[in-house]
Amino acid sequence: GIEGHASEPAVLSPRELECLQWIAEGKTAWECAVILCLSQHTVRCYLESARHKLHATSNTHAVSIAHRAGLLFDPL
Template identity: 45%
Template sequence: MLGPGVDKGDLPKFTKRELDVLSWTSQGKTAWEVSVILGMSEKTVNFHLGNAMRKLGVTSKHQAVLKCVAAGLL
């Protein structure tokens, strides 16, 4: 788990789309809302979010966002 003093170098590499989806998710947007904003299907949003979650080793989008916020990525 990421804690104080953890920096971006401790996180895996994310694609631009994964970061876009994580950013909008951190602002409370649903997968459907993100799909409209980014002009992609809801299934594609969930695909990118799932990849980011797998890379972070978490089981929820909330955990993914919290890890990224804690590291200063979002």
């Protein structure tokens, strides 16, 4: 079916996906930073980039889009 106007699925970097995955698990940007051994600023940059690529208005929206697109893993 025809959904949205994106002809190509968004291509997110492994780090962007990793950050989104943790946000999907209910973690904050600060918690993501601790888990991934990154600075909070870096995590926020990854999330902003992911939101931009997914045309999302928020992290929650980005998680939803990525999940529907099959980009995220289901929690174990």
